[in-house]
Each structure stands twice: as structure tokens, then as C-alpha cells.
Amino acid sequence: MMENHTPQQPVQAQESDTSAANISLHDIIRMVIDNWYWFALSVVFCLCIAYYYLASTPKVYSRTATILVKDSRKGGDVELQAFSDLAGFQSRRNVDNEVYILQSRRLMEEVVKRLNLTTNYTVRERLRTRALYTQSPIDVQFVDNNDKLSCSMEITPLEGDKIRLTRFDDEFITKQESKQVLTASYGDTIATPVGRIVVNKTLYMDDEKYLDEPIHIGKSSLAAATSAYRAAVKCDVVSKDASIVTISMNNSVPKRAEDVINTLITAYNDDAIEDKRQISIRTAEFIQARLEVIGRELGDVDRSIEDIKKDNNMIDISSEAARTVTESSRYKAEGLSLDNQINVAEFIRTYLTDSANAGMLIPVLATLDNTAVSTQIDKYNTVVLRRDKLAENSTDNSPVIQELDNVLSSLRHSILASLDSHISALEIQRKALREEEEQANRRISTMPSQEKVILGITRQQKIKEELFLYLLNKQEETQLNYAIAESNSRTIDMAYGSAAPVAPRSMIILCMALIAGLAIPFGLLFLIGMLDTTIRGRKDIEDNLSVPFLGDIPTFEGETKNGIVVRETGRDPLSEAFRILRSNMTFMNVSSGKTVQSVHFTSSDPHAGKTFVAMNLAMTLAMAGKRVVLVDLDLRRHALSSQLGQGNNKRGITGYLAGTITDINELIYNPGIHKNLDVILAGIQPPNPTEMLLSEKLDQLIAELRTRYDYIFLDSTPAMSVADAVITDRLSDLCLYIVREGVLDRRQLPDIERLYREKKLHNMSIVLNGTRTHRHGYGYGYGYGYGYGYGYGYDDKKDDSYRKRIMLFLRKMARKIRR
Structure with missing residues (x-):
């Protein structure tokens, strides 16, 4: 088609897919060079954000304390082994349990109450908020305070010992109430939308420094403050082979972190000592009460045995028991005989009421102890035999046969009536025997208890003498236990830490901002190019x-x-x-x-x-x-x-x-x-x-x-x-x-x-x-x-x-x- 081409030599189309997709390092470098202004702008923007973050974020400091938990599994109570038999030293401790106690909500709630951490005072310094922990120029007391109160406000010191209260906030007040501006004096009881308060000066009040400077007061509920500080405090065991626990906390105010950790250790020690002393006090009270009771009980033992014998009409419990057992056996044998007679009578009655046995002989049972019924049965069987002999030579329509049938029917009804009366009489007798037997059995069943009571009282008479002496000894031991009660831990290091903040880390954040500033335009440009x-x-x-x-x-x-x-x-x-x-x-x-x-x-x-x-x-x-x-x-x-x-x-x-x-x-x-x-x-x-x-x-x-x-x-x-x-x-x-x-x-x-x-x-x-x-x-x-x-x-x-x-x-x- 043509002979001369341009100097460029094209490759084959089938190679286009792989070659078009290749991106060399030269292409990437060229992309960066051609769009350097976007990279510069992105780096400047990210560094500005990082600078703003560093300037507005409060610096966080770390504080750590170390304590030794006296773990009984690891020989932590060697100095108290001499008193190991005392009640206060019977429980075994381990470091894992003590770590959970240190992190308990109860202890942290006590720390928050002792340090009054529910109220925070802060001021604004440029982009950063500074906490006035223990250095607040004012002290706000909430008259209507309760553990659930949560609110905030701003108080501005004015000239002439006046203050201005603004920006009230809690979860209940309206928007109009939050915009109220109140002016009052120090020491006045001020009715605010969030409740009545009293504002007083502190030793840190400097009129030149804090005049017209808004101080933000934040009051949080006890539960919220406890949860916040409980989450901030970390307790860790140094190693599995040791019972040393480190307590650490990060906070923007290093003094507050130190106070929280040290107060937590103090509260933990006080709680452990109080727990042990409560055991000693309660043990001593128990021993004293028991000594008084045992003294009276020793004289009451003999009177108790006498009263039991009088109440039960017995002289000797052994002979009374033999007589009662003999009566119970006799009542049981007689009851079984009555049961047998009732069963025989019921059998004959069932036999007569069965239509299939009509005209049949009634079985004669020797156990049936009733002469009238036996006579009637014999008469009935005689008539049956007579009828059977006449029936062999005549028909059922014979007047003699019919008359005998009528006689048999009349005898059957008489026998049934006699049986019913006989059965009723037997049941009455059986009921009376069973009541007598039950009374005898009840007397038998109470005799072991009575014997047990008598033996127990006798035994108490011997025990109480020994117990009285034992309690006197334990009373002295309890006093010794109370005197030597100590904490479950020993403080190795109080809260300490470096003066350098642990966060935010300026160099890391700036480096990350620099990397992000380079990566964002590169990623966007690369994505745009790929798409x-x-x-x-x-x-x-x-x-x-x-x-x-x-x-x-x-x-x-x-x-x-x-x-x-x-x-x-x-x-x-x-x-x-x-x-x-x-x-x-x-x-x-x-x-x-x-x-x-x-x-x-x-x-x-x-x-x-x-x-x-x-x-x-x-x-x-x-x-x-x-x-x-x-x-x-x-x-x-x-x-x-x-x-x-x-x-x-x-x-x-x-x-x-x-x-x-x-x-x-x-x-x-x-x-x-x-x-x-x-x-x-x-x-x-x-x-x-x-x-x-x-x-x-x-x-x-x-x-x-x-x-x-x-x-x-x-x-x-x-x-x-x-x-x-x-x-x-x-x-x-x-x-x-x-x-x-x-x-x-x-x-x-x-x-x-x-x-x-x-x-x-x-x-x-x-x-x-x-x-x-x-x-x-x-x-x-x-x-x-x-x-x-x-x-x-x-x-x-x-x-x-x-x-x-x-x-x-x-x-x-x-x-x-x-x-």
C-alpha cells in the first residue's frame, strides 16, 4: 500500500495490552515533577493541620507507681507465718485478685470523692485548654449537689469582687435559660438554671491574671467521673514469676495523675487494713457475747434434761422404747388379720355379683370369721345342690325349679347384705387399730430425737466447759490480730514520670503529616491516571x-x-x-x-x-x-x-x-x-x-x-x-x-x-x-x-x-x- 513510513516504527497490536499497562519509575518521577505544586500545596496543608492539632491538643503526661503485692503463693507473708492459725490470716491471696481489686469501681469512686474530681476548672490559652487542677482561683460549691448532677458554666471574675456567670448547660435546661447572664458577688448563694451555687476565692486568685478571663467549670456525675478515671488507670503485673504490680495513668495534668495513683494506693491499703480490722472487731464481739452466753448455759443444762423427762412422762428412755415397740408390733399383727378377713368378704361379694356365677356353689373359706354369713352360705349351697338334682329330671319351667330359683335369689341378696355389714364392721376395727399403731409409731419416732436431745445436752455440758477456756484464749489472739493488721501490699515507688509529654508526639505527627501530604496527591493523581x-x-x-x-x-x-x-x-x-x-x-x-x-x-x-x-x-x-x-x-x-x-x-x-x-x-x-x-x-x-x-x-x-x-x-x-x-x-x-x-x-x-x-x-x-x-x-x-x-x-x-x-x-x- 505504501513504501515510505515516518521514522517511528510501531509495534504489533497484540503486544499493546502488556506494554500499555507498564508504568516505569521514570513515569512516576515525571508525574511528581510535572505536578510539584500540588505536592507542595498538599504538604503545606497537611503540615498546617498537624500544627493546628499540636497547638490545640493538650499535652499528655505519663505517671507510674510500683507496688509489691504480698502473694501467699509466692511467699509474700513470711513475716506473718507465726500467726497463721489466727482467723485474720487464714485467707490466701494472689496477685491477680489484687489487680482486679485495684481496678475496682468501688476504690476509684473513693478516689474521686477524696480528690473532688467531679469538678473541673479550665481556661482557654490560645488554641489550647489548660486545666486549673488544684490551682483554680475560685472554688464553686454546688448547694443542691448530688452524685448524679452534671452541668457546666463559665464564671468571669470582674472588678470589685464581682463575678459574671454565663453559658449554663445541662441536659434539662432550655436554650433560653442557657443564654442567661448573671452577676453576683463572692460568697453569695446564686440561683442559676443548673441549681444553687456558692463561689469563693482561693489563694490562687490573681486579679491581674484572671480579671475578665472566663473560667469554665464542668461538673460531672460521680458515675461518669469514676468510669473515666477507671478507664484511664492501668494496672499490670510485671511478670508471672513476681507479684509486683505497676499502676500507670496518662493525663494532661501530671499532678492530677500522681494524685490519682497515690490516692488509689492509699485507698487500697486502707481498704485492706479496714477489712482485716473489721474481722478482728467482729471476732472479738462474738467471743465476748459467747462467753456471756456459755456462762448462763452451763447452769441450764441440768434443768433442760429434767424438763424433757417431765414433758414426756418417762423415767428411762430405754425401757419406754421397748414397751412402745411391743405395742406397735401387736397392733400391726391384728391389722393384718383384719385386712385378710376384709379381702375374703370382698371376694365372696364379687363372686356373687358376677352373673356368670349365678346358680353356682359359693366357695366356703375358713378365714371368713362371721357365723351368720357362713350359715347363709351353707344354706345357699344346699339349695343349689337340691335344684341341680331336680333339674336333671325336669325343665326350667317346672314350678319346683322356679320356686327354688326364687329362694336362691333371696338368699343371694341376704348374703350380700350380710357381707356389706360384715365388711363395714371390719373396716371400723381396722381403722381403730391403725390409729393405735400410728400413735405407737409416733412415740417410737420421737424417741431417737428425745435421746439425741438428751445426749446433746449432756455433750454440751462437757463442751461448754472446754469452749469457755478456748474463747478466753482466742480473745487475746484477736486483740493481737487487730494490733498487727497491715496492708496486702508494700509501695515500692510512688507515682513518678518524665517531664516530657508522651502525647502528642510532635515529630511522629509531623512526619505522618509530611507523608500524608506526599501520599494524598500521589494517590489521587495515580488513581486519576489509572481510571x-x-x-x-x-x-x-x-x-x-x-x-x-x-x-x-x-x-x-x-x-x-x-x-x-x-x-x-x-x-x-x-x-x-x-x-x-x-x-x-x-x-x-x-x-x-x-x-x-x-x-x-x-x-x-x-x-x-x-x-x-x-x-x-x-x-x-x-x-x-x-x-x-x-x-x-x-x-x-x-x-x-x-x-x-x-x-x-x-x-x-x-x-x-x-x-x-x-x-x-x-x-x-x-x-x-x-x-x-x-x-x-x-x-x-x-x-x-x-x-x-x-x-x-x-x-x-x-x-x-x-x-x-x-x-x-x-x-x-x-x-x-x-x-x-x-x-x-x-x-x-x-x-x-x-x-x-x-x-x-x-x-x-x-x-x-x-x-x-x-x-x-x-x-x-x-x-x-x-x-x-x-x-x-x-x-x-x-x-x-x-x-x-x-x-x-x-x-x-x-x-x-x-x-x-x-x-x-x-x-x-x-x-x-x-x-
């Missing part, structure tokens, strides 16, 4: 396309007239770029060996700037003495015609193709830009632009123009949008495919490569438009970001002005720093 899928420079074209690269046009920042930016004697980058493009175009010869005369301009999208490139390249050739004609073949948008202000001119190529204009000279229009540069306008927008471009008249027109001009530039539509560009490509010797940096998506490059390989555009070459030497992201030394639309326009004045203002501001700051 930017547009063409970022010439390297993207060369790495992804095998199409010949003809040249690149830098972006233009400024105003233009009729879209022309090149100057005949100009040495600016744009003029030089178009001259290079003009020179490179001479190397592009057609296969027939003829020089390039008809040049077709197209692109992928309507914002590539093909009209801008066509007009300025044509102007460059015109300045070189070549006659050039620009033909607007964009019959849809009329970009070239509109650029020249002739978008509605009817004398255009559509009129010629439609037959309304026959003379070619009527089409040629000189815009007055250069005598060697003519233009053929698009004309009226037709309803069928694609069919009109297929007309043979267009071929005839181009053939005629070839005889009149050295170069014919055909400004066409985007090749990816409509088919017009491919249709008009038949009229060209060279197709300049305009790609705009920062606009064309790199994902469209395979489509351009496909156009070239399938030879849909004649003698196709690439021109990169809108390249920049300064980028806001990483890349290859070229930029992105444009403000012009379809055509030639550039509008980066705002961005340039913004950067100039930033640079001016940075220069002023640098001058001030140098001063």
Missing part, C-alpha cells in the same frame, strides 16, 4: 497500532480567529508541529508513485479536532506557496462551514450534487485567510447525505479540483459514527486519521487497527492532536484534559489562571518564610 482510559500520548499510539504515525499537534491555549493558529514566521510549537506534519506528508506516496494531492480527514469521534488540523495544515501549505482547497464533506454538522461563519450558506457542495449549481466557480469561496487557501462549503443539510456522497458528480468535482489546486483537503465525518467517511475515502490519496489525546478511549484502538488492516481507508496515517507537555497524572510526558468541542476550540485559560494564582501564592509564602 483514565483515554489516549495519554504518542507511546499509546505506537504500542497499540501498526498504522503509520505522521505527527502530533500540541494543544493550543488561547484565542483563535477562524480556527487558524499557525503563523507564517512563527516559531511557536504549534506552527512548528504543522510544518513537521507538512514535511512528513510528502513521504506518503501512493502506490502508483504519484504525490499526495487529495487528503481525507476523519476520526473516531466528533471531538478529535480534524477540522482544526485540516484548516491549519492547509494554511501551512498555503503559506508555502501551495494552492489548497478545503472541501466540507461533513454534510451533517457542517463543522468547517460553521467555523467560517457560513453554516447556513446555500452555495455549497450539496447544491452542486443536487443539480441546483452547475458552475464549479460558484462553489469556491475564499474566506480571506490567505490568497492560496479556498473553501468549498457544505451547503444546505440534505435529508440523504450518504446517498448524495455516492454521486458521480462528487468524483467529477474532485477530478476538476485536482487540475486547479495542488492539495485538496476533504473534511469528512467520523469513521466510527457514520459511513460517510468510508464512502468519501475513494476520492483521497491519503487518509489522515485524527486521534485526540485525552478524548479517544484506548479501548477504541483495536477498531482503528481493524480499519487499517482491512484497508477500509486509503493510505491511512495517524495524527495525534492535543498533546500536552505537562500532565496532572502519570504518563509519557503528554497530557489530557481539554475544554473544546467538535472542531478546533481550546479553553484552558481558567486552569492556567488557577495554576498561576497558586504559584503566585506559593511565591509570596516563600518570601515571607525567608524574611
Whole structure:
């Protein structure tokens, strides 16, 4: 298709994915250099934030104390082993339990009460708030104070022993009440929206220092203050092999941290000693009370035994027990006999009531102890036997048989009635026997208790004598225990610490601010670059396309007239770029060996700037003495015609193709830009632009123009949008495919490569438009970001002005720093 290429040699398209994704260290360094002002601005901003944080954040100091817990597992109570049998020294301690006690809420609540930590006094010093711990010039007493009160206010000392109270706040008052301003004197009981208070001077009052200086008073509830300080104090065991505990606390006031730790140790020791002494006191009270009681009980033991024997009518508990057991056995045997008779009677009654046994003999049981019932049963059985003998020689309808049946029925009812009476009598007897048996059993069951009581009283008589002597000994031991009671710990070091604050760490924060100031713009720029899928420079074209690269046009920042930016004697980058493009175009010869005369301009999208490139390249050739004609073949948008202000001119190529204009000279229009540069306008927008471009008249027109001009530039539509560009490509010797940096998506490059390989555009070459030497992201030394639309326009004045203002501001700051 062509023999001569530009000096650049493109790589294969299949290698584009990996090469385009590579970012070298040079690219990163170039990104930082090109955007140094953003890095400088970000570093200054982050350092200012760090300085404000350091200036407004109170300095925090650390204080630590060390105590030795007397852990019984580790020999902590060796000096008290001589008294190990005493009640106060029986419990075993371990260091882990003592750590939990040190961190208990009860102890910290006691510390808060002793140091009055619920009320805080602070003043504002520049950006920082300073706490007036133990140095407050005033003392505020809350008359209506309770452990749940939480409020705040500001008190300003005035001249003449007057004070002004403002900015009241708690969770109940209204907004109007919080804005009240009260004036009072020292020592007055002041009724405020948060309750009644009394304000007094302290020894630290300095009229010159605190006059008209607002002092903020914050009153927190006891529970809130306890929780806050409990969370701030940390207790840790130094090692598993030792019982040494470190108590540490960080606070903005080192004196307050020391007081909290030391008071916590004191409260812990007092609590341990008080606990031991309470045991001794209670033990002594118990011993004294028991001595008095035992003295009286010794005389009551004999009377107790006598009273028990009288109440139970017994002389000797052993003989009484034998007699009661004999009676219980007899009652039990008689009851079993009655149970047997009742069971026999119930069996006979059940037998008679069963219809299946009608006319059958009744069993005669010897255990049935009732003569009347036995006589009736015998009579009944005799009648049954008689009836059975008569029934062998007669029928059931025989009068004799029927009479015997009536007799049997009458006897059966008599027997049942007798059985019921007999059973009732037996049950009454059995109930009486069981009551007697139960009484006997109750007497038996109480005898062990009675014997136990007697034995217990006898035993107490012996024990109380020994106990009395024992309690006398223990009373002396308890007094000794009370005298030698001591804490569970020994203080090794009271609270101490360095005068240097532990937070905020200035160097670390400044270094972090510096790193953040460098990382934020780097991350943003890198992210913007990674998210930017547009063409970022010439390297993207060369790495992804095998199409010949003809040249690149830098972006233009400024105003233009009729879209022309090149100057005949100009040495600016744009003029030089178009001259290079003009020179490179001479190397592009057609296969027939003829020089390039008809040049077709197209692109992928309507914002590539093909009209801008066509007009300025044509102007460059015109300045070189070549006659050039620009033909607007964009019959849809009329970009070239509109650029020249002739978008509605009817004398255009559509009129010629439609037959309304026959003379070619009527089409040629000189815009007055250069005598060697003519233009053929698009004309009226037709309803069928694609069919009109297929007309043979267009071929005839181009053939005629070839005889009149050295170069014919055909400004066409985007090749990816409509088919017009491919249709008009038949009229060209060279197709300049305009790609705009920062606009064309790199994902469209395979489509351009496909156009070239399938030879849909004649003698196709690439021109990169809108390249920049300064980028806001990483890349290859070229930029992105444009403000012009379809055509030639550039509008980066705002961005340039913004950067100039930033640079001016940075220069002023640098001058001030140098001063």
C-alpha cells in the first residue's frame, strides 16, 4: 500500500495490552515533577493541620507507681507465718485478685470523692485548654449537689469582687435559660438554671491574671467521673514469676495523675487494713457475747434434761422404747388379720355379683370369721345342690325349679347384705387399730430425737466447759490480730514520670503529616491516571497500532480567529508541529508513485479536532506557496462551514450534487485567510447525505479540483459514527486519521487497527492532536484534559489562571518564610 513510513516504527497490536499497562519509575518521577505544586500545596496543608492539632491538643503526661503485692503463693507473708492459725490470716491471696481489686469501681469512686474530681476548672490559652487542677482561683460549691448532677458554666471574675456567670448547660435546661447572664458577688448563694451555687476565692486568685478571663467549670456525675478515671488507670503485673504490680495513668495534668495513683494506693491499703480490722472487731464481739452466753448455759443444762423427762412422762428412755415397740408390733399383727378377713368378704361379694356365677356353689373359706354369713352360705349351697338334682329330671319351667330359683335369689341378696355389714364392721376395727399403731409409731419416732436431745445436752455440758477456756484464749489472739493488721501490699515507688509529654508526639505527627501530604496527591493523581482510559500520548499510539504515525499537534491555549493558529514566521510549537506534519506528508506516496494531492480527514469521534488540523495544515501549505482547497464533506454538522461563519450558506457542495449549481466557480469561496487557501462549503443539510456522497458528480468535482489546486483537503465525518467517511475515502490519496489525546478511549484502538488492516481507508496515517507537555497524572510526558468541542476550540485559560494564582501564592509564602 505504501513504501515510505515516518521514522517511528510501531509495534504489533497484540503486544499493546502488556506494554500499555507498564508504568516505569521514570513515569512516576515525571508525574511528581510535572505536578510539584500540588505536592507542595498538599504538604503545606497537611503540615498546617498537624500544627493546628499540636497547638490545640493538650499535652499528655505519663505517671507510674510500683507496688509489691504480698502473694501467699509466692511467699509474700513470711513475716506473718507465726500467726497463721489466727482467723485474720487464714485467707490466701494472689496477685491477680489484687489487680482486679485495684481496678475496682468501688476504690476509684473513693478516689474521686477524696480528690473532688467531679469538678473541673479550665481556661482557654490560645488554641489550647489548660486545666486549673488544684490551682483554680475560685472554688464553686454546688448547694443542691448530688452524685448524679452534671452541668457546666463559665464564671468571669470582674472588678470589685464581682463575678459574671454565663453559658449554663445541662441536659434539662432550655436554650433560653442557657443564654442567661448573671452577676453576683463572692460568697453569695446564686440561683442559676443548673441549681444553687456558692463561689469563693482561693489563694490562687490573681486579679491581674484572671480579671475578665472566663473560667469554665464542668461538673460531672460521680458515675461518669469514676468510669473515666477507671478507664484511664492501668494496672499490670510485671511478670508471672513476681507479684509486683505497676499502676500507670496518662493525663494532661501530671499532678492530677500522681494524685490519682497515690490516692488509689492509699485507698487500697486502707481498704485492706479496714477489712482485716473489721474481722478482728467482729471476732472479738462474738467471743465476748459467747462467753456471756456459755456462762448462763452451763447452769441450764441440768434443768433442760429434767424438763424433757417431765414433758414426756418417762423415767428411762430405754425401757419406754421397748414397751412402745411391743405395742406397735401387736397392733400391726391384728391389722393384718383384719385386712385378710376384709379381702375374703370382698371376694365372696364379687363372686356373687358376677352373673356368670349365678346358680353356682359359693366357695366356703375358713378365714371368713362371721357365723351368720357362713350359715347363709351353707344354706345357699344346699339349695343349689337340691335344684341341680331336680333339674336333671325336669325343665326350667317346672314350678319346683322356679320356686327354688326364687329362694336362691333371696338368699343371694341376704348374703350380700350380710357381707356389706360384715365388711363395714371390719373396716371400723381396722381403722381403730391403725390409729393405735400410728400413735405407737409416733412415740417410737420421737424417741431417737428425745435421746439425741438428751445426749446433746449432756455433750454440751462437757463442751461448754472446754469452749469457755478456748474463747478466753482466742480473745487475746484477736486483740493481737487487730494490733498487727497491715496492708496486702508494700509501695515500692510512688507515682513518678518524665517531664516530657508522651502525647502528642510532635515529630511522629509531623512526619505522618509530611507523608500524608506526599501520599494524598500521589494517590489521587495515580488513581486519576489509572481510571483514565483515554489516549495519554504518542507511546499509546505506537504500542497499540501498526498504522503509520505522521505527527502530533500540541494543544493550543488561547484565542483563535477562524480556527487558524499557525503563523507564517512563527516559531511557536504549534506552527512548528504543522510544518513537521507538512514535511512528513510528502513521504506518503501512493502506490502508483504519484504525490499526495487529495487528503481525507476523519476520526473516531466528533471531538478529535480534524477540522482544526485540516484548516491549519492547509494554511501551512498555503503559506508555502501551495494552492489548497478545503472541501466540507461533513454534510451533517457542517463543522468547517460553521467555523467560517457560513453554516447556513446555500452555495455549497450539496447544491452542486443536487443539480441546483452547475458552475464549479460558484462553489469556491475564499474566506480571506490567505490568497492560496479556498473553501468549498457544505451547503444546505440534505435529508440523504450518504446517498448524495455516492454521486458521480462528487468524483467529477474532485477530478476538476485536482487540475486547479495542488492539495485538496476533504473534511469528512467520523469513521466510527457514520459511513460517510468510508464512502468519501475513494476520492483521497491519503487518509489522515485524527486521534485526540485525552478524548479517544484506548479501548477504541483495536477498531482503528481493524480499519487499517482491512484497508477500509486509503493510505491511512495517524495524527495525534492535543498533546500536552505537562500532565496532572502519570504518563509519557503528554497530557489530557481539554475544554473544546467538535472542531478546533481550546479553553484552558481558567486552569492556567488557577495554576498561576497558586504559584503566585506559593511565591509570596516563600518570601515571607525567608524574611
